[in-house]
Amino acid sequence: MEIIVLNEVDSTNTALKEMLRDGTASAGAVVYSENQKSGYGRRGRFWHSEKGKNIAVSLALQPFKGDDLISLATGVAVLQSLYDEYGIHFSLKWPNDILYKGKKVCGISCEKIATANGQVIVLGIGINVNNTVFPEGMSDTATSIHLALRDYAPKESEITLRGLLDNLLDSIFHWHDRLSSGFTDEVLSAVKTACINIGQPVRIVNEGVTVAEGIAEGIDADGGIIVITDNNTPKKFHSGEISLR
Numbered sequence: 001m002e003i004i005v006l007n008e009v010d011s012t013n014t015a016l017k018e019m020l021r022d023g024t025a026s027a028g029a030v031v032y033s034e035n036q037k038s039g040y041g042r043r044g045r046f047w048h049s050e051k052g053k054n055i056a057v058s059l060a061l062q063p064f065k066g067d068d069l070i071s072l073a074t075g076v077a078v079l080q081s082l083y084d085e086y087g088i089h090f091s092l093k094w095p096n097d098i099l100y101k102g103k104k105v106c107g108i109s110c111e112k113i114a115t116a117n118g119q120v121i122v123l124g125i126g127i128n129v130n131n132t133v134f135p136e137g138m139s140d141t142a143t144s145i146h147l148a149l150r151d152y153a154p155k156e157s158e159i160t161l162r163g164l165l166d167n168l169l170d171s172i173f174h175w176h177d178r179l180s181s182g183f184t185d186e187v188l189s190a191v192k193t194a195c196i197n198i199g200q201p202v203r204i205v206n207e208g209v210t211v212a213e214g215i216a217e218g219i220d221a222d223g224g225i226i227v228i229t230d231n232n233t234p235k236k237f238h239s240g241e242i243s244l245r
């Protein structure tokens, strides 16, 4: 696998999308930077990265039958790789936040873009790795692997970003292979096991407005979350429209 390493970049997602559109990259390409200056997250929100402290990586994938689950499968891949590496159970919050004790360690974005050679999936993964401080307003909601490790056992060693990246990509491609080979049930079952929302009360919020409340019952093969609302009706929600509280 060829990893395109950029010393500095506005956004690995934007850089990869440009390369896909101008034909200098194709499905299978991976763009990585340890100095992302203006990354973005879901719904165009700013994604904070700190030079040399974070992983910012984007992957181009060929669309396939069943690819609706790809960002959730990537969440499972990240969890598994972090558990294998550090022995810490991080949690997956639907649709694609990785948390430690309720604070965000990793975010995953997923877009499908049109190129001259057809559609391509662009997966973006941002991980707070060695951060010890966050900008004003973020410290209540964000944490890093380093801080999570320190919580387990006090130690000051910095994590090697490239080592973590290699394990992470292996895990992501493993779960991608399972999904694209048709093992949807296996992936879905791993997603449901990992997802902390299942069986829990959830509030479905669209642009700040609560649109439904209930108990999250499951996740469908199209990645939607099924919520049993107060009048006992199951309703399905998709990540494009809503967030969970």
Ligand code: BTN
Residues within 6 Å of the ligand: 010, 011, 012, 013, 014, 038, 039, 040, 041, 042, 043, 045, 047, 055, 056, 057, 058, 096, 097, 106, 107, 108, 109, 123, 124, 125, 126, 127
């Ligand atoms: C989210 O939680 O909203 C998703 C965040 C995704 C951030 C990553 S960092 C690497 C890639 N480049 C970007 O500009 N965004 C994604």
